[in-house]
Amino acid sequence: MHELSVTRSVLEIALAHAQRVGANRIQRINLVVGDLSGIVGESVQFYFDFVSRGTPAEGAELSFRHIPAQFRCHSCGAVYEPEGSDWSCPLCGEMEPEPVGGRELLVESIEVEK
């Protein structure tokens, strides 16, 4: 239930922000999701509808901006964005690159109603 705990922390961040700015209602939460995060937008929205019930974030819409995976090659040091499911290094063919980007799940901004 990785997504449920992720969704809870998104809700906590959003509620803390709403409280700080004195908002009564959260309308939209803009998220940045890395392609390697394993997060599926639809299921986060599903969980969010559930965990936000009775809070100022109830009914808020989640919007997802995807950022691509990025790898660094152990052998030649190249940093690249893989194409499709081929993650090998385009320069030297190394098969086990190190992921350096694309695991993020961040709250980018929140739209509220006062």
Ligand SMILES: [Zn+2]
């Ligand atoms: Zn390489």
